[in-house]
Amino acid sequence: MKLPDAQQLKAWDAYTIQQEPVSSTDLMERAAMACTGWLLTHFNNREFMIFCGKGNNGGDGLAIARLLLQHGCAVKIFLPQTANPVSADHAVNLLRLREAGGNAVEISTREELPHITQGIIVIDALYGSGMNRPLEGIVADIVNHLNNSEAVVVSIDLPSGMLVHESSVGRLMVKAAYTLSFQVYKLCFMAAANAAFFGRLVVLDIGLHPLFLHQLDTVYSMTTKEKTVSLLKDRDAFSHKGTHGHALLIAGNKGKAGAAILAARACLRTGAGLLTVDAAETIIDILQTAVPEAMTKDRREKAFSNRFSAIGAGPGMGTGKEETDLLTGLLNDTDQPLILDADALTILSVHKQLLEQLPPGTILTPHPKEFDRVFGACSHEFDRWNRAVALSVRYPFVIVLKGHHTLIAWQGKGMFNNTGNAGMAKGGSGDVLTGMLTALLAQGYTAHDAAILGVWLHGLAGDLALMQQQSLESLLPSDLIDSIGAAFNSLRG
């Protein structure tokens, strides 16, 4: 699913109006009906206060106010007096509201701000995707007033003050409990820094023309289940272990045997035919006991063969001289599909010249701190995403920037993942991902396909483990591994 920016959203609106065809007022009515339906389902018999700006977001608010009144709800409507002009559809809906018996109160000073009692549902229809400068004056006063109240705030399309496609860090914006956004996800909803402001996100279908999105070129998109299913390969009934690749994991050191075990088990559960783990001598026995299906190689044996179909390096590997030499040697000698995670990324951050040696299609799986260590400090998430996408043009590798919505950057495009949950915020979840990605590469998936599919399956395994028996608190990375099978089955099912 593509993530359009503010201009593209406006163009989509115009395209729908022209191609469907539908009048802009009717399109606004559709949006308002979708919001009203949601509000009536979730907050029936409650009192509403609606704050409407002068643009089309305010127009939505006025239409919602009329529809709620027609359903017999108690609704108070407020119009902050600002210098910007009234949009045509705002004007139409103000008239319709008045004809329906609604009374909109103009407010221009702080003294006129209404008292917000507990239990009231506040609807924020001040600004949406047309917001183009910091909030000030009476609108800023309203937003502060709402944020200081205990009311449940529902924002229409976007929390007022939030930018669609840029960082809103440091800006004044509405703190919503719910955001009812139209048609598609937007980039701002991928940002952790915005999460406390948009609250629970609901995307409502308002029937914008699908062809526009189909033809649109966007830098950012979101992975869908359909996309992921289309990547999944069948497992040949006549296959044997050699058919599914021989994976090598360079993982585990003293005190970090667990990282190697998690990665190894995840790798095998994701379908690799054979697995060898290169580990520090001190943990070899532990590994052999914990993962009997895997073969091991003592790290002191320097020689590497080219028999591996894919190599994943980093989980609990260590960052000493031995590991640095090993990684440097590997990059000199191999052009096998490669994944670098954790300690391998730390080594990369110290020896940045190695970046130039990564074979095309290498997958890097940094979390934000690791990303900044390798590629320089970023001031906010949008900066980091844009940098990851720019780097994916400069270098032939795939960057898997981990987070709630993990970003997969490849050849100038960024795709956000949409599975996974906060139960996965626990040491070891990333090791599981590395094992899974290594297995997919070993089975012949391209780096980009492996990243999309692996990250989706990893998050889905987390979601399924939650549904089966775990909670956000109790979920363990090992539970992810136990649910990999269910995740594959759910994709195929």
Ligand SMILES: NC(=O)C1=CN([C@@H]2O[C@H](COP(=O)(O)OP(=O)(O)OC[C@H]3O[C@@H](n4cnc5c(N)ncnc54)[C@H](OP(=O)(O)O)[C@@H]3O)[C@@H](O)[C@H]2O)[C@@H](O)CC1
């Ligand atoms: N497909 C769709 O997208 C659909 C969209 N729909 C709805 O339309 C909304 C977008 O409407 P919109 O373009 O009228 O923009 P909106 O956010 O209401 O306000 C912009 C106005 O405010 C002004 N202004 C801006 N910033 C300001 C500030 N800080 N402080 C003060 N003023 C400020 C700016 O004025 P100017 O820059 O000219 O001074 C402009 O007049 C969208 O979010 C959704 O709710 C649905 O109805 C149907 C389908």
Ligand SMILES: Nc1ncnc2c1ncn2[C@@H]1O[C@H](COP(=O)(O)OP(=O)(O)O)[C@@H](O)[C@H]1O
């Ligand atoms: N709140 C969350 N929502 C979804 N996924 C998450 C969340 N927190 C962590 N994850 C996932 O868990 C993994 C954590 O990776 P990482 O930080 O490298 O952990 P570790 O190095 O301890 O194994 C990533 O794949 C990340 O996307």
Ligand SMILES: [K+]
């Ligand atoms: K809004």
